[in-house]
Amino acid sequence: xxxxLTPLAAVALAFTSLVITASPxxxxxxxxxxxxxxxxxxxxxxxxxxxxxxxxxxNAASPVSGKYNVCxxxxxxxxxxxxxxxxxxxxxxxxxxxxxxxxxxxxTLLDLRTADKRTRVAAKVKTWIDSCAAKGFQAxxxxxxxxxxxxxxxxxxxxxxxxxxxxxxxxxxxxxAIAQKNTPELAGNRVANGLDxxxxxxxxEWEECGDxxxxxxxxxxxxxxTNNGRSAACSEWSGKISIVxxxxxxxxxxxxxxxxxxx
Numbered sequence: 001x002x003x004x005l006t007p008l009a010a011v012a013l014a015f016t017s018l019v020i021t022a023s024p025x026x027x028x029x030x031x032x033x034x035x036x037x038x039x040x041x042x043x044x045x046x047x048x049x050x051x052x053x054x055x056x057x058x059n060a061a062s063p064v065s066g067k068y069n070v071c072x073x074x075x076x077x078x079x080x081x082x083x084x085x086x087x088x089x090x091x092x093x094x095x096x097x098x099x100x101x102x103x104x105x106x107x108t109l110l111d112l113r114t115a116d117k118r119t120r121v122a123a124k125v126k127t128w129i130d131s132c133a134a135k136g137f138q139a140x141x142x143x144x145x146x147x148x149x150x151x152x153x154x155x156x157x158x159x160x161x162x163x164x165x166x167x168x169x170x171x172x173x174x175x176x177a178i179a180q181k182n183t184p185e186l187a188g189n190r191v192a193n194g195l196d197x198x199x200x201x202x203x204x205e206w207e208e209c210g211d212x213x214x215x216x217x218x219x220x221x222x223x224x225x226t227n228n229g230r231s232a233a234c235s236e237w238s239g240k241i242s243i244v245x246x247x248x249x250x251x252x253x254x255x256x257x258x259x260x261x262x263x
């Protein structure tokens with residue numbers, strides 16, 4: 001499950017005037033339907049509502065027949081309790097040798113500072129992409145693209161982008177589209193980075209939907225976690241991008257605390 005998006009440092013970017021063309025490497029992939037009904041099911045799979053065209057599920061789950069399916073993978077951080085499944089030197093450490101951990105989700109960041117480490121990290125993540133493709137997903141969502149912002153200044157946007165290029169090239173080779181997750185300040189580089197659509201958390205809440213909508217030609221899947229965020233997103237972007245409100249823990253339907261609302 002992912003964090004709520006926090007306000008980013010002000011970045012003066014004029015995205016809406018950009019004319020974006022498809023990247024040649026992504027020309028053959030199937031993209032999510034524009035303005036398609038959305039459900040975000042990374043906390044547990046369940047039968048989607050009749051208005052849903054696009055379903056995002058964890059890579060351990062299976063896709064839904066007849067829907068556009070996006071496969072969630074945690075590509076920049078380590079799931080809690082799974083540090084031991086990674087080679088030790090691929091876990092990001094500070095100058096004192098302590099692991100750098102996402103304070104909200106207690107996930108150790110992956111070390112992407114050298115080309116060799118990026119290649120080795122990508123080799124493991126590519127096996128998850130293989131699984132997504134084999135199961136019949138149409139796209140992948142690599143989470144925590146913005147881990148550099150939680151890295152104690154050890155990681156940079158350049159590290160993140162050089163790494164995401166390895167994943168996007170590989171995903172396209174498997175005929176999978178690939179999403180940019182959050183990180184609006186890098187949306188303008190989406191073609192160079194090989195990214196096909198955006199998955200945003202709370203772009204309505206933080207008035208960032210336009211930062212994605214311009215570069216991605218409105219092919220944006222937005223998840224809100226509050227009534228106010230959903231209201232803000234729907235008031236300006238309903239009928240333009242895909243919008244859904246979920247509970248923060250993205251619980252399966254039928255369980256206590258489950259929320260799913262649309263415009």
